[in-house]
Amino acid sequence: MYNKEELCKYSNNIRKNIVKMIAHAKSGHPGGSLSAVDMITCLYFNVMDINHENVNSIERDRFVLSKGHASPLLYAVLAEKGLIPEEELMTFRQINSRLQGHPNMNYVPGVDMSTGSLGQGISCAVGMAMANKLDENNHRVYxxxxxxxxxxxxxxxxxxxAAHYKLDNLCAMIDYNELQIDGSIHDVMDPSPLDKKFEAFGWHVIEIDGHDYDQIEKAFEEAKTVKGCPTLIFAHTTKGKGVSFMENQAGWHGSAPNEEQLKTALEELGGNDHD
Ligand SMILES: Cc1ncc(C[n+]2csc(CCOP(=O)(O)OP(=O)(O)O)c2C)c(N)n1
Ligand SMILES: [Mg+2]
Structure with missing residues (x-):
């Protein structure tokens, strides 16, 4: 298990790589990549059993990035785990790169589902969790x-x-940053109250601050103990977290920083070195 300081260091480097690869590609989605960094770092470093040895095995936990536009986050985490080379991150969104704008499970080790069309990833995760039950495979799906x-x-x-089939091996997380592509979720098509709706659908719901490692870790632990229904971690987050001028700005959903903005972002994240 990694402590808070170590998780912070990994998260920070992941944030730096996210802004660098999007700036280099001159396209990509920084806001929703940055908002989920703390949860996904915790998941990959302290919760899931994925590593270099078992990456191609059926005998490990699975992660589906249903919001596939946050691919920079997934690639940066896989690089931080040593599953893809860190240098490759700068090929993001280039022709012939494995690291396309939306993740492709056929090319990238550790990508467990190809996603990008919103809504589909969770259905795939439900299928994977059902398959694990049928196979008596005790690994979990996130x-x-x-x-x-x-x-x-x-x-x-x-x-x-998921509730009907009592998928207690399934743990979903909602990155509740309250923004989507064009503005506030409450203005575009208000889906709230998401916690109450999932509860009404028969899920066990845990509400947390999605940037607090203690709460994140406790929620994953609690989810493992729930029997007979799936769990939702309903995480309050800040879109663009860690880069002041991107925070809570719908405009940074899918825009790349220019050179000057990249410099400022990296300064805020503590410089350009891998420390
Ligand atoms: C089916 C589908 N419709 C529309 C899009 C275009 N699109 C990409 S991201 C996005 C907004 C998603 O908002 P949210 O889920 O809140 O993502 P986050 O704030 O975490 O970036 C939209 C509409 C898509 N990828 N798939
Ligand atoms: Mg959002």
Whole structure:
């Protein structure tokens, strides 16, 4: 288990790589990548059993990035875990790169599902969790959803099926940053109250601050003890977390920083070195 200081160091480097690769590609989605860094760092370093040796094995936990536009986050975490080379991150969104704008499970080791069409990832995760039950495979399935993504009807079919099939090996997380592509989720198509809705669909719901490592870790631990229903971690987050001028700005959903903005972002994140 990594302590808070170590997790912070990994998260910070992941944030730096996210802004660097998006700036280098001149396209990508920084806001929703940065908001989920703390949860996904904790998941990959302290919760899931994925590593270099078992990456291609069926005998490990699975993660589905249902909000596939946050691919820079997934690639940066995989690099931090040593599953893909860190240098490769700068090929993000280039022709012939394995690291396309939305993740492709056929090319990238550690990518467990190809995603990008919002709503579909959670359905895949439900199928994977059902398969694990049928195979008597005790490994768990984790899935990250955006709050805007929950405006997709398919999410609710998946939520209903997960409860119906008592998938207690499934843990979903909602990155509740309250923004989607064009503005506030409450203005675009209000999906709230998401916690109450998942509860009504038969899920065990845990509400946390998605930037507090103690709360994140406790929630994952609690989820492992829940029997007979799936768990939702409903995480309050800040879109663009860690880069002041990106925080809570819908405009940074899918825009790349220019050279000057990259410099400022990296300064705020403590410089350009891998320390
Ligand atoms: C089915 C589908 N419709 C629309 C899009 C375009 N799109 C990409 S990201 C996004 C907003 C998602 O908002 P949210 O889930 O809140 O993501 P986050 O704030 O975490 O970045 C939209 C509408 C898509 N990828 N898939
Ligand atoms: Mg959002």
């Amino acid at each position: 899935v990250l959803l955006g709050d805007g993504e929950c405006e997709e009807g398919q999410v609710w079919e998946a939520a209903m099926a």
